[in-house]
Amino acid sequence: MKAYKGNIIFTKQKDKFEVYENSFLLVDNGVVQSIVRELPNGGDAIEVVDYTGKLIIPAMNDMHVHAPQYRNQGIAMDLELLPWLNNYTFPEESKFAEPAYAKRVYSRFVRDMWREGTMRSVVFATVHCESTRLLMQLFEKSGMGAFVGKVDMNRNCPDALKETIEQSIRENEALVAEFGGEKNALVKPIITPRFIPSCTPELLSACGKLAAKHSLPVQSHLSENTQEMALVRELEPDSRNYGDAYFKYGLFGQTPTIMAHCVWTRGEELELIKNNNVMVAHCPTSNMNLASGLAPVRSFLDNNIRIGLGSDISGGHELSIFRMMVYAIQTSKIRYSVDKSRPFLTLSEVFWIATKSAGTFFGRVGSFEPGYEFDALVIDDSELNFDDYSLLSRLERFIYLGDDRYIMHRFCRGVEIKEPCVL
Ligand code: GUN
Ligand code: FE
Helix, strand or coil: CEEEEEEEEEEEECCEEEEEEEEEEEEECCEEEEEECCCHHHHCCCEEEEEEEEEEEECEEEEEEEHHHHHHCCCCCCCCHHHHHHHHHHHHHHHHHCHHHHHHHHHHHHHHHHHCCEEEEEEECCCCHHHHHHHHHHHHHHCCEEEEECEECCCCCCHHHCCCHHHHHHHHHHHHHHHCCCCCCCEEECEEECCHHHCCHHHHHHHHHHHHHHCCCEEEEECCCHHHHHHHHHHCCCCCCHHHHHHHCCCCCCCCEEEEECCCCCHHHHHHHHHCCCEEEECHHHHHHCCCCCCCHHHHHHCCCCEEECCCECCECCCCHHHHHHHHHHHHHHHHHHCCCCCCCCHHHHHHHHHHHHHHHHCCCCCCCCCCECCEEEECCHHHCCCCCCHHHHHHHHHHHCCHHHEEEEEECCEECCCCCCC
16 A cells, blocks of 8 residues: 655546645555545555655546647648648658658657656557557557557548558457457557548448447547538438437447547537537647637536547647646637636636546546546646645646646556656
């Protein structure tokens, strides 16, 4: 048993922070047992790890990120989604046919996820099997958790990114055989049809069958951009909405599912998300950079829809999920300024979305309640601090002003994760 001593903060519910000043977080075998002010029986059999004065908070979860777009982070933001994909994103992703290139970019990506305190993520790779395998191996070596998807796509893209259905099935099966066996593994495959415009009905069907056959989760994009949605209406004239098109192919909650964006999701599509327990990955920086719109996060919360935050590199330019919390609040305030009927998001709400709500995708992750896996960050905010801040003001200042320099320790499933090497 270990006891981590410090100022412990987390969100059990979305409207309130739990704050334990100068307390002990007891962890056994990587699992949280309890939080106590004093150690039981003098604490003889317990190893104390002393982080007195520091903040101990749940680690971050990034629910939507494209590892192969890492080199495009912070550039090429002058176009909307469809031309952005064609002009910048597909040419960059084509380079991942070359494993040596993938190794260079992916090892930096994994190192920087670590830096930002993101211990679990749900990641798009590219259509290339070998590079995807490399990314999974890098995550495994790091000790951090990730669902990694080999992207499936076979239309509306350059030939270099097109696969045949047979190839898609064969390569997905190979990755599942290699990484899909152990239930408790930290790195796992996820079925990843890029989005409806990139996949023929036959490929979408094949993806749905693979997910069902191996009980694998699914990730994709939904209702991000109005031109994209018009294209989907043309391609899927018989579907009631974009979400329904995925549903038809077994890709919308038949197994655990994450859909990125949902900027324009309303009405029946919102009901379908809710009824199928689909998680929304809200990506506020991407939605601004690609001029996609302002997602209706408050109505997702009011409808008890599962939600997490995503950096969506490189539509998004920020890897830090702390920054994402700030942008989520700010975009909700812009929405509110034009429609006062729904309140903007609060700090505890976005913290809960990023940690406990997102964490449900990985199991019992994202909180410090008993039974949760110990995924945690230790923050030394003394450089940001003046004597008289409350613990919650210190957390707020770290979220708004802090960065990786203030993150002293990172834990995933109870293990301290050291800096992954860059290849
Ligand atoms: N829709 C399909 N592919 C992508 C992508 O790479 N990024 C974003 N933001 N949306 C997409
Ligand atoms: Fe995306």
